[in-house]
Amino acid sequence: MQGAKRQFAEPEQVKDLARKALGRDLVHVERLKGGSKKGVYRLEFDRGDSAVLYSWAEDENFWDTESPSSGLRFFEAAQRRLREIGVRVPHLYHADAGREHYPADVALIEDVRTGSLEDRLARDPEGGRRVMDRLAASLRAMAECRSPEHGTVAAVESGQGRRDCVELVLGWALKDLAQAAARVERIGQVEQELGERVRELAAGIEERADYGLIHGELGPDHVLVDDQDEPVLIDIEGTSFFDVEWEHVFLRIRFGPDYEHLRIDGLDERRLTFYRLAQHLSLVAGPLRLLDGDFPDREFMMGIARHHTEQALAFV
Known part of the structure; x- marks a missing residue:
């Protein structure tokens, strides 16, 4: 990917996803820093609440090879197992591996905004x-x-x-x-x-x-x-x-x-x-x-x- 311009999530794509997946109107999208294997976006809605979007699009991965443990199926399996044993993880609102509303595997999850x-x-x-x-x-x-x-x-x-x-x-x-x-x-x-x-x-x-x-x-x-x-x-x-x-x-x-x-x-x-x-x-x-x-x-x-x-x- 070096030398080519990466294409990250477009606001219109994310608005369409939020509307179809959650029935919500989006007012702001912010790409959060730090991720190297997936894109992480904060989605703010018209009622003042928010969610986080994980995108496993190819352009979001900065490594030279596909990670063997990064992707929606790994997230869903881990999230399910951790919840089963009582470990707190973000709630999963919507997951889509069929790319019905977005051109990559995505998950919409709880936005925990009270800090790290x-x-x-x-x-x-x-x-x-x-x-x-x-x-x-x-x-x-x-x-x-x-x-x-x-x-x-x-x-x-x-x-x-x-x-x-x-x-x-x-x-x-x-x-x-x-x-x-x-x-x-x-x-x-x-x-x-x-x-x-x-x-x-x-x-x-x-x-x-x-x-x-x-x-x-x-x-x-x-x-x-x-x-x-x-x-x-x-x-x-x-x-x-x-x-x-x-x-x-x-x-x-x-x-x-x-x-x-x-x-x-x-x-x-x-x-x-x-x-x-x-x-x-x-x-x-x-x-x-x-x-x-x-x-x-x-x-x-x-x-x-x-x-x-x-x-x-x-x-x-």
Whole structure:
């Protein structure tokens, strides 16, 4: 897509969708920032209320390949499973994979406008900690929801789950290492040592009999807070059955000192260490690969890659 002008949602298309799907008249459409795999739009209606539109149009995806865990079916399966176990997610008002009213797969969902957990923690630390306690309860409910196979909720439900998270992550880590080494000179200089460290950490970790439910990219910006101070998980398409350690590595990276409110007992320290290195390599290679294209917020992505370069290099 680099070099070609992307076509985002046209106001008339969205007005037609809102009218036909919800019977509502639209007065304003705002494309929200931050998405790299789907378009996210706030739709404001004539009665003063609003909804959010997710669009999985090709032009909304800034990655060089189609994501294996992004799309309407992944969203619907994750939204349904999370609601079943009592985890708060946005209400789904309308979903359309038939493209009857819009030229892409879309979902119209609840617009939770009371802010993110990231904002709450910065503005009201005490109130934010109360929300964190409720988020911890949601994470426990997810960890207790088990499957004998790993994969996205949609994949497992369709019989396409897999075995052995460690083998999968080892492949990811070595691929990310090669891509990072090709783009970052300092990583390239120690590529062999980092590869040996990756294999050393993976060796001897035994396969498990089942896996818990994880979000996969759960930072404080992916948790909204509703008007009852309940945490609301968003960007849930990648919700998967996987080693819970993978979730907790990411939580620790993104929540920093506040992670202590989410910590649980019984995690495998060896898995945590292996997954931490794998995620640091992913958070170097992924942002830099995204910047091979025309993703707009370039300095933000470069900052992520720089930080995780230092974290990965600390392993050698």
